[in-house]
Every structure is written in structure tokens, then in C-alpha cells.
Amino acid sequence: MSLLKIKNVSKIYGPLKALDGVNLTVENGEWLAIMGPSGSGKSTMMNIIGCMDKPSLGEVILDGVDIAKESDKKLTEIRRDKIGLIFQQFHLINYLTAVENVMVSQYYHSMPDEKEAMEALERVGLADRAKHLPSQLSGGEQQRVCIARALINHPEIVLADEPTGNLDEANENIVIDIFKQLHRQGTTLIVVTHDPEVAEVAQRTVVLEHGRLVKEIINENFEE
Amino acid sequence: MKRQTMFLKMITASLLRRRSRMLVALLAIAVGATILSGLVTIYYDVPRQMGEQFRNYGANMIFTPSGSDKLSTDxxxxxxxxxxxxxxxxxxxYRYENITVYERPLMAAATDFEGAEKTCPYWRIDGEWPSKNGEALVGKETAETLDLRAGDTVTLVYDLEGQTTAAKPSEKAERNxxxxxxxxxxxxxxxxNEEKYIFVSIADMESLTxxxxxxxxxxxxxxxxxERLSDYAEKISSEVDGLSARLVKRVTQSENTVLSKLQALVLLVTIIVLLLTMICVATTMMxxxxxxxxxxxxxxxxxxxxxxxxFEFMGEGLLLGAIGGLLGSIFGFIFAQAVSINVFNSSIQFHWxxxxITILVSVLVTGISCVLPVRSATDVDPALVLKGE
Structure with missing residues (x-):
């Protein structure tokens, strides 16, 4: 069974159709890139997949549940249990240390566990920076803390919104390497990006334009 | 780590690592709690302070014989x-007797001078209070009539047969x-009226009469x-035979009026301070x-x-309220002490x-002030973070 099934999804804001009859299926363990120009509907798509918005029309079946029909409270639960979010702006809580930022995600999910949070930071190569505040970390390091936080609760899907948008090339490569590692471990990745180099490393890329899926590219050279 | 530990870690980190913003809120709460605690202290101490001030206006209760008899020491x-x-x-x-001085009929009053000094602190004396038997205090009017000054001597004559009118010198020897x-x-x-009397000690009056x-x-x-004075008067009148207790209404009523107005003023200021604190805290939290x-x-x-x-925002607010309340209760006492010393010239007691109470009120006020800001926090759309705003 597919992990995510989007059927004829539209999102309508007055006269504007942010999404227009989109159909998309994401398999368990797949690495999907979503590309498209500004205003193409990428953010709306992310919000809907991330259970932060509901479609006006259509069905979004995530792990067997139609999230379009669920209440806000239930959507919060699904988001907490099944989705890991990575942001372009990192969005770390500035008065908490790196390890505490990771533990915040545990706190809302189940039980904070410092040892586990430290292991997550170790996986992204930041164990020695665990007690630093975000202001004491570089952009690349902050993004890695953000990744550790997204992974700590073992989500079904990791949703990344322009994860390399604010990084230099060296840090971009580090993040891509972490994604490759996650994919090898069986994590389902959905990455929204402008950057063709980031999209190229994904298993499959879909292109959105004016709210419609206009292209689908399978990466023949995908490295497992 | 327990969830509660993480919760405390988050709210304390928010307060400690975001000092500048939180100091503004803490200052607002601490100032409010200081004034609140100070005013409450003054509110409860004012009756005592004012009572002491009012005692300068003289006695506020009088015992008189309820029948025709005189009062006894018992x-x-x-x-x-x-x-x-x-x-x-x-x-x-007080005991009053008719006497004569240089054949002039006058009124002598016997009293306990130590007690009179306390019940009549407004008496002005040119000279000194009598300190032993054989000494007298002469009212100004009588002193002028008799041309007496401090240091002079005066002979008080008491007619043992009760004659009060001036007698001729020839008759004096025949009278007792x-x-x-x-x-x-x-x-x-x-x-x-005291200016018309000659005051002597009780022992001297007993010797004379x-x-x-x-x-x-x-x-x-x-x-x-x-209210308490009225209760005392009622109780004394009913329990002590031959004695009637009553209040000096001009003193007790004016005392009561001033006190109730002063307490109402303090209460009003306290309520205004509470409201201002709430507005300030609510604005800061917003x-x-x-x-x-x-x-x-x-x-x-x-x-x-x-x-x-x-829970998280309320936790931060309530923790701030508790810290502000603790600071306020300490500074409030200092504030009340300063007011008391400067206004009433006496110190106040610290009430633990x-x-x-201050911490509890401060926490409550902060909690109420946080309700609207915290409610607005729940309206934030989580999708906000994906919009890169």
C-alpha cells in the first residue's frame, strides 16, 4: 500500500486555485522532489501533506487515513506522530540549546530523552555542539539540528521545505549526504526545492506549475 | 527525563535566556506587587497609626457615676x-472640690498627673507637670486672677463643713x-474649662478634704x-455597678470618619494599581x-x-508572577515602612x-492578565513556519 495518496486535490482561495486537481502517490521509502516556480502551489502542497491545511476538494490518504476529513486536533496528532519537518529558515527555538531543541520534538511526541536526542545529533555530526545555542551555530549546523529534530520521533515521512536554500555548497552537500543516508535507512523523503542539484539526487521529481502537476521525472541515475 | 522536567526547563530557559524582554514584564509585576503589598500593609496598619495620632486629641471614653454616688477606685x-x-x-x-484661695471661691481638681499626661497630651504647660505631693498645676485663667506664676506658692483652703462662699476674716477662726x-x-x-481649675494630686486632695x-x-x-469602643462602653456599663461608660463622640466619630475615608482611599489606589499592573502585564505578554x-x-x-x-505561556507568566510577588512583598514592606516613618513617624511590623498572600495575588493577577495574550497564541497558524515569514 502507498504511504501517501493524493487524489484530485484542489485548494481554492476565492477566485484563485492554488492547487488544481493534483494526483500524486508516494511509496513507502521513496525520495521525492517537488519543484516549481514561486506561486506554483508548492507551499500549499507542503501544508496539506504536512497536515497544516486541508484541501478544498479531493482526498489525501496518509498511511490509510484521509486527512482531508479529520479535525484540527486529529491533524495535530498525525503531524506529531507521522511527520518530520525540515525548514528553509531552520526555525530553532533561540533560547534552547541544540539538544534541547531536539528534545522539544520528543516532548510533544512522547517523553523527552536526552540520550536519544544526543544520538540524533551524533548522527548529523553535531554531538560536540549539543550544548550550544542556535546563535552560536553556523547555518549548516542549525540545519543539521533541524534535521535531527525532524528525525527524533522516527516519522513516516520527512517533509523538507527548501532545506538547502540558506546554505553554502559545503553545507548543502552535507545535508544531501544525510538525506541519502536517511533514504538508505528506509525513510520516506519529500523535498520541495528550487535547486535542480538537490532535485537531481532524488528518486523522482514532480514539477508544479499554476497548481497543476505538469511533469514527472524519474531519476534513472539514482544511487541507492 | 520527565515531561515536567522538560516543561520547567523550557519555561525557565525562556525567562533566563530572554532576560531583557522578561525583565520588563517582571518589573511591571514587581512594581505592582510592591505597591499592592505596601498599600495593604498600610491599610491594616493605618487604624493603629491613626489611633495613636488621634490619642493626641484627648480622651475618647469617660466613666461617670451611674447614680448619685461617686466613683470608687474599685x-x-x-x-x-x-x-x-x-x-x-x-x-x-478626676475629683472636683470647691476651695478658696485668698478668700476667693475656686474649683480644685485632683487627678493622677501621669495618667492626665497620657489622656490630655494637648495640654500646654508653662513650667512643669507636678511630680510629687505638695505641687499644683494652675489653670491660666485662675493664675491670671491670682497673679500666680510657676515657682510661686498658693494656699488652698477647704471648708470641712461645706461652706463655699468667702468668709470674713473674723469668722474664719470660728469655722472648721x-x-x-x-x-x-x-x-x-x-x-x-481646665484653665479655671487648680490641679493637685489625689493624695493631696484627700489630705485637704x-x-x-x-x-x-x-x-x-x-x-x-x-465599634470596639462602643462594645467596651456597653460591656462596662452593664458589668460594673454604679459606673457608666460613654464615648466622647466628637473624638471617636471624627476618628472613625477620617479612618474610613483614608482606608477607602488606600483601597481605591490598590484597585487602580492592580488594574494598571494587569494592563501592563497583559500588554507585555501580548x-x-x-x-x-x-x-x-x-x-x-x-x-x-x-x-x-x-500551559507553556501560562507557566512562564505564573512563574514571573511568583517571582514578581516575592520581590514585591519584600519591597512592599520597605515601601510601607518608608511611608509609615515619613507620614506617621513610627515603624510598622512585618507580617509574614x-x-x-502577595505571591498568590501576584500569580492570580498575572494569570488573569495572560488569558487574552495566551488565547491569541493558540490562534497562530502552524503553516506560518513554512511560509518563511
Whole structure:
């Protein structure tokens, strides 16, 4: 069974159709890139997949549940249990240390566990920076803390919104390497990006334009 | 790590690592709590302070014989025993007798000068209070009539047969009279009837008249509310035979009026300060929430429920309220002490109970002030964090 099934999804804001009859299926363990120009509907798509918005029309079946029909409270639960979010702006809580930022995600999910949070930071190569505040970390390091936080609760899907948008090339490569590692471990990745180099490393890329899926590219050279 | 530990870690980190913003809120709460605690201290201490001030206006209770008899020492002591000794500022029994000086009929009053000093602190004396037997205080009017000054001597003559009119010198020897010489220690200036009298000690009056243990009235200065004074008067009148206690209404009523107005003023200021504190805290918390909209969005995106968001912001607010309340109860006492020393010229007692009360009120006020800002935090859309705002 597919992990995510989007059927004829539209999102309508007055006269504007942010999404227009989109159909998309994401398999368990797949690495999907979503590309498209500004205003193409990428953010709306992310919000809907991330259970932060509901479609006006259509069905979004995530792990067997139609999230379009669920209440806000239930959507919060699904988001907490099944989705890991990575942001372009990192969005770390500035008065908490790196390890505490990771533990915040545990706190809302189940039980904070410092040892586990430290292991997550170790996986992204930041164990020695665990007690630093975000202001004491570089952009690349902050993004890695953000990744550790997204992974700590073992989500079904990791949703990344322009994860390399604010990084230099060296840090971009580090993040891509972490994604490759996650994919090898069986994590389902959905990455929204402008950057063709980031999209190229994904298993499959879909292109959105004016709210419609206009292209689908399978990466023949995908490295497992 | 337990969830509660993480919760405490998050709210303390928010307060400690965001010092500048939180100091503004803490300052608002601490200032409010200081004024609140200070004013409450003053509110409860004002009756005592003002009571002491009002005692300068003289006695506020009088004992008189309820029948035609005079008052006895036993009756006076029994009545005094019904009044809380901590509230009894002073007692002065009085006995009046007709005497003559240089053949002039005058009125002599016997009293306990130590007690009179306490019940009549407004008496102005040119000279000194009598300190032993054989000394007298002469009212200003009488002193002028007799041309007496402090340091002079005066002989008081008492007619043992009760004759009060001036007798001819030829008749004096035939009449049964007693006389005593007194040293005038001071001239009494009160602006009242006291200026007509010559005051002597009770022992001297007993020697002069040959009659003891009789008094016409007793003046008392009691530091208590009007209600309590009325209760005392009622109790004494009913329990002590031959003695009637009543209040000096011009003193007790004006005391009561001033006190109730002053307390109403303090209460009003306290309520206004509470409201201003609430507005200040609510505004600061609203600014805090607005400033942290992105953080709230992030927390919700990470799966925080509205309840969690409310708990976290309320936790921060209530912790601030508790710290502000603790600081306020300490500074409030210092504030109340300064007011008391400068206005009433006396210090106040520290009431330990005010610490938990101030902290509790401060926490409550902060909690109420946080309701609207915290509610607005739950309205933040988690999608905010994906919009890169």
C-alpha cells in the first residue's frame, strides 16, 4: 500500500486555485522532489501533506487515513506522530540549546530523552555542539539540528521545505549526504526545492506549475 | 527525563535566556506587587497609626457615676480591667472640690498627673507637670486672677463643713477649715474649662478634704475602633455597678470618619494599581506572544496541542508572577515602612503572612492578565513556519 495518496486535490482561495486537481502517490521509502516556480502551489502542497491545511476538494490518504476529513486536533496528532519537518529558515527555538531543541520534538511526541536526542545529533555530526545555542551555530549546523529534530520521533515521512536554500555548497552537500543516508535507512523523503542539484539526487521529481502537476521525472541515475 | 522536567526547563530557559524582554514584564509585576503589598500593609496598619495620632486629641471614653454616688477606685479598676491593656493608652480619674484661695471661691481638681499626661497630651504647660505631693498645676485663667506664676506658692483652703462662699476674716477662726500650701510648678493652657481649675494630686486632695476614694469621673484614652469602643462602653456599663461608660463622640466619630475615608482611599489606589499592573502585564505578554508567533507556529508544527501552548505561556507568566510577588512583598514592606516613618513617624511590623498572600495575588493577577495574550497564541497558524515569514 502507498504511504501517501493524493487524489484530485484542489485548494481554492476565492477566485484563485492554488492547487488544481493534483494526483500524486508516494511509496513507502521513496525520495521525492517537488519543484516549481514561486506561486506554483508548492507551499500549499507542503501544508496539506504536512497536515497544516486541508484541501478544498479531493482526498489525501496518509498511511490509510484521509486527512482531508479529520479535525484540527486529529491533524495535530498525525503531524506529531507521522511527520518530520525540515525548514528553509531552520526555525530553532533561540533560547534552547541544540539538544534541547531536539528534545522539544520528543516532548510533544512522547517523553523527552536526552540520550536519544544526543544520538540524533551524533548522527548529523553535531554531538560536540549539543550544548550550544542556535546563535552560536553556523547555518549548516542549525540545519543539521533541524534535521535531527525532524528525525527524533522516527516519522513516516520527512517533509523538507527548501532545506538547502540558506546554505553554502559545503553545507548543502552535507545535508544531501544525510538525506541519502536517511533514504538508505528506509525513510520516506519529500523535498520541495528550487535547486535542480538537490532535485537531481532524488528518486523522482514532480514539477508544479499554476497548481497543476505538469511533469514527472524519474531519476534513472539514482544511487541507492 | 520527565515531561515536567522538560516543561520547567523550557519555561525557565525562556525567562533566563530572554532576560531583557522578561525583565520588563517582571518589573511591571514587581512594581505592582510592591505597591499592592505596601498599600495593604498600610491599610491594616493605618487604624493603629491613626489611633495613636488621634490619642493626641484627648480622651475618647469617660466613666461617670451611674447614680448619685461617686466613683470608687474599685469600680474604676474593675472597668479598666475589661479593656485590653494593649489598647489602653492612659487613664486619669478626676475629683472636683470647691476651695478658696485668698478668700476667693475656686474649683480644685485632683487627678493622677501621669495618667492626665497620657489622656490630655494637648495640654500646654508653662513650667512643669507636678511630680510629687505638695505641687499644683494652675489653670491660666485662675493664675491670671491670682497673679500666680510657676515657682510661686498658693494656699488652698477647704471648708470641712461645706461652706463655699468667702468668709470674713473674723469668722474664719470660728469655722472648721483645713488648708494646704502648694508650690505652683506650671500654668495650664488648654483653651478650655481646665484653665479655671487648680490641679493637685489625689493624695493631696484627700489630705485637704479628709475624704478618700471618691471620684467624679475618669477619662480614658483607648486605641481602638469606634465599634470596639462602643462594645467596651456597653460591656462596662452593664458589668460594673454604679459606673457608666460613654464615648466622647466628637473624638471617636471624627476618628472613625477620617479612618474610613483614608482606608477607602488606600483601597481605591490598590484597585487602580492592580488594574494598571494587569494592563501592563497583559500588554507585555501580548508583545511577547506577538514576538514569538513564529516559535508558537513551530511548536504547533512539531505537534504541540493548544493546551500545551497555553500551559507553556501560562507557566512562564505564573512563574514571573511568583517571582514578581516575592520581590514585591519584600519591597512592599520597605515601601510601607518608608511611608509609615515619613507620614506617621513610627515603624510598622512585618507580617509574614503578607508574603504568601502577595505571591498568590501576584500569580492570580498575572494569570488573569495572560488569558487574552495566551488565547491569541493558540490562534497562530502552524503553516506560518513554512511560509518563511
Amino acid at each position: 469600680a474604676i479598676n474593675k472597668a479598666k480591667g475589661l479593656i485590653d491593656s494593649n489598647e489602653l493608652v492612659g487613664t486619669a480619674p 477649715q483645713n488648708s494646704l500650701e502648694f508650690k505652683v510648678t506650671g500654668i495650664l493652657d488648654t483653651g478650655g 479628709g475624704k478618700s476614694d471618691i471620684f467624679d469621673m475618669t477619662e480614658l484614652s483607648v486605641s481602638a475602633s469606634q 508583545a511577547v506572544v506577538t514576538e514569538r508567533r513564529k516559535e508558537v507556529g513551530l511548536r504547533k508544527a512539531l505537534g504541540a496541542s493548544n493546551r500545551s501552548i497555553i 503572612i503578607l508574603i504568601p
